[in-house]
Amino acid sequence: MIQSDKGADPPDKKDMKLSTATNPQNGLSQILRLVLQELSLFYSRDVNGVCLLYDLLHSPWLQALLKIYDCLQEFKEKKLVPATPHAQALSYEVVELLRETPTSPEIQELRQMLQAPHFKALLSAHDTIAQKDFEPLLPPLPDNIPESEEAMRIVCLVKNQQPLDFLVAKSIGPSFLLRLLYAGDKLVEVNGVSVEGLDPEQVIHILGSSDGTIRHVLIASLCTCHQVYVRAMTEYWPQEDPDIPCMDAGLPFQKGDILQIVDQNDALWWQARKISDPATCAGLVPSNHLLKRKQREFWWSQPYQPHTCLKSTLCEYYDMKIDEKCVEAVISPVWFLCFVHFPSLAGFRRSMRLCRRKSHLSPLHASVCCTGSCYSAVGAPYEEVVRYQRRPSDKYRLIVLMGPSGVGVNELRRQLIEFNPSHFQSAVPHTTRTKKSYEMNGREYHYVSKETFESLIYSHRMLEYGEYKGHLYGTSVDAVQTVLDERKICVMDLEPQDIQVVRTHELKPYVIFIKPSNMRCMKQSRKNAKIITDYFVDMKFKDEDLQEMENLAQRMETQFGQFFDHVIVNDSLHDACAQLLSAIQKAQEEPQWVPATWISSDTES
Numbered sequence: 001m002i003q004s005d006k007g008a009d010p011p012d013k014k015d016m017k018l019s020t021a022t023n024p025q026n027g028l029s030q031i032l033r034l035v036l037q038e039l040s041l042f043y044s045r046d047v048n049g050v051c052l053l054y055d056l057l058h059s060p061w062l063q064a065l066l067k068i069y070d071c072l073q074e075f076k077e078k079k080l081v082p083a084t085p086h087a088q089a090l091s092y093e094v095v096e097l098l099r100e101t102p103t104s105p106e107i108q109e110l111r112q113m114l115q116a117p118h119f120k121a122l123l124s125a126h127d128t129i130a131q132k133d134f135e136p137l138l139p140p141l142p143d144n145i146p147e148s149e150e151a152m153r154i155v156c157l158v159k160n161q162q163p164l165d166f167l168v169a170k171s172i173g174p175s176f177l178l179r180l181l182y183a184g185d186k187l188v189e190v191n192g193v194s195v196e197g198l199d200p201e202q203v204i205h206i207l208g209s210s211d212g213t214i215r216h217v218l219i220a221s222l223c224t225c226h227q228v229y230v231r232a233m234t235e236y237w238p239q240e241d242p243d244i245p246c247m248d249a250g251l252p253f254q255k256g257d258i259l260q261i262v263d264q265n266d267a268l269w270w271q272a273r274k275i276s277d278p279a280t281c282a283g284l285v286p287s288n289h290l291l292k293r294k295q296r297e298f299w300w301s302q303p304y305q306p307h308t309c310l311k312s313t314l315c316e317y318y319d320m321k322i323d324e325k326c327v328e329a330v331i332s333p334v335w336f337l338c339f340v341h342f343p344s345l346a347g348f349r350r351s352m353r354l355c356r357r358k359s360h361l362s363p364l365h366a367s368v369c370c371t372g373s374c375y376s377a378v379g380a381p382y383e384e385v386v387r388y389q390r391r392p393s394d395k396y397r398l399i400v401l402m403g404p405s406g407v408g409v410n411e412l413r414r415q416l417i418e419f420n421p422s423h424f425q426s427a428v429p430h431t432t433r434t435k436k437s438y439e440m441n442g443r444e445y446h447y448v449s450k451e452t453f454e455s456l457i458y459s460h461r462m463l464e465y466g467e468y469k470g471h472l473y474g475t476s477v478d479a480v481q482t483v484l485d486e487r488k489i490c491v492m493d494l495e496p497q498d499i500q501v502v503r504t505h506e507l508k509p510y511v512i513f514i515k516p517s518n519m520r521c522m523k524q525s526r527k528n529a530k531i532i533t534d535y536f537v538d539m540k541f542k543d544e545d546l547q548e549m550e551n552l553a554q555r556m557e558t559q560f561g562q563f564f565d566h567v568i569v570n571d572s573l574h575d576a577c578a579q580l581l582s583a584i585q586k587a588q589e590e591p592q593w594v595p596a597t598w599i600s601s602d603t604e605s
């Protein structure tokens with residue numbers, strides 16, 4: 001805070017004579033001078049706040065700023081045009097001419113002056129302004145940069161004609177300027193000339209003797225390769241954040257966006273850019289710590305809800321009225337024939353998804369689910385991610401399908417497995433019900449006691465489970481691992497609230513959200529589709545069913561969208577199947593963003 005020195009003498013009139021520009025009538029400095037004169041009268045009477053205002057207006061920095069403003073205004077009004085935009089070249093010519101003339105002390109002094117680095121720099125600056133040549137011109141990047149060679153970087157620097165050896169780099173944004181070159185980067189080429197193996201002095205000489213655009217090819221140093229990328233687990237809207245220092249500089253993001261954190265130096269505000277939008281500048285985002293604090297504050301401002309970690313994700317979701325679609329988990333003879341002919345369909349039952357949802361509200365499930373990991377995963381605003389490319393020798397990633405009931409998750413899974421049963425498979429589920437005469441342990445189900453099943457739940461070995469007609473059903477980690485160990489792609493459907501359980505480095509799940517298309521299309525495409533329930537066989541979709549499906553899909557996306565690696569709209573079944581196949585292939589064969597912890601666990605093991 002600026003404080004006034006009450007004991008100080010009242011301002012002397014001569015202090016107030018600010019050296020204004022030649023246009024004192026209109027100059028801001030002149031106005032300031034008049035204001036100060038007025039204020040000095042009140043100053044002696046110690047009117048509240050006047051001292052503060054006086055000190056502010058009298059402060060040297062404000063006066064200097066206003067003087068500059070006046071000068072610029074004056075300059076603008078004069079509409080000055082440069083006598084020559086090539087003052088530097090003219091100066092060189094003069095120096096050459098002076099060389100040929102007989103020397104005199106004046107000529108010697110003039111030559112020395114024209115050759116002094118600062119004078120040359122001044123003329124260079126003059127020419128830059130006269131030519132309005134403010135932006136360095138960079139050549140376009142070559143088209144043939146191999147994408148895989150991420151460690152190789154091409155940096156173009158434009159060396160001005162200035163004698164002080166300034167290099168100007170053009171970049172996307174200010175924060176990137178310093179990030180073009182890092183300590184430890186290995187320079188391999190300058191303007192197409194290899195510099196590998198040369199002494200630093202030789203490289204400096206090459207750089208020093210190069211003019212204009214200098215194209216460097218670098219191998220990024222290992223330590224600087226560690227750029228931080230995060231997945232946004234929440235959304236952020238700078239326009240709605242009163243705390244952001246500069247709203248326009250804020251970077252809005254949505255759940256699931258991958259952000260490159262380009263600057264983490266500030267404890268509260270980081271600079272980041274969206275990798276989906278590389279052309280845009282980096283913007284301000286709240287740091288992990290700050291965003292967590294904001295989330296906590298928001299949480300506390302909400303009315304009390306027991307089991308908050310479930311509340312946000314489940315309760316609303318269950319509140320939605322769905323027709324009783326707890327369909328028979330017991331395998332019908334038709335399904336039995338399928339298993340005999342297609343063992344890969346084992347564990348493939350009609351949907352038990354509503355049963356699983358209902359079971360999640362049971363005390364057993366709540367006690368298992370509400371672990372610290374559940375809260376921290378839901379609560380962490382950013383998740384550090386890295387690019388992961390599955391090696392051919394690695395196990396396949398688990399494919400998880402997710403979607404509102406009736407959207408076609410089972411249908412797509414079934415079609416996929418039927419398409420190539422030796423490549424795609426479901427995991428054999430566990431059940432506590434008794435085995436039927438035509439069933440075989442380990443084919444349709446793993447038949448276990450209730451105690452065994454519950455111990456699997458408590459030891460977090462069950463990825464999903466539910467209760468139906470007094471019996472427990474579910475899929476274990478080991479059953480999934482068995483499929484993966486056979487070098488097959490395991491495809492399973494899952495409820496969104498179970499997603500955290502499968503997100504482990506050993507399963508590396510790739511989550512595909514199956515989404516309904518709009519009502520009009522759904523009415524058309526589901527004209528002949530049937531829902532099989534306990535009460536109705538072959539019940540047709542009603543408009544309310546389709547509407548509920550759409551609403552539920554929206555809620556799922558809002559609450560769990562950050563976990564979806566891919567979204568498929570299931571309108572035409574044929575197209576959706578084709579998209580599913582292609583998405584799975586990409587998941588297994590192309591680099592994908594995965595949580596960094598999955599990869600560090602890999603290297604540790």
Ligand SMILES: Nc1ncnc2c1ncn2[C@@H]1O[C@H](COP(=O)(O)OP(=O)(O)OP(=O)(O)O)[C@@H](O)[C@H]1O
Pocket residue numbers: 325350351352353403404405406407408409410411412525526529530531570571572573574576
């Ligand atoms: N794109 C589609 N076009 C037409 N019918 C479809 C399409 N997708 C699925 N269906 C049909 O819709 C019905 C419901 O599909 P499915 O059983 O796969 O739903 P689900 O998402 O698994 O839901 P639930 O788990 O509640 O059964 C089935 O009769 C299926 O054949």
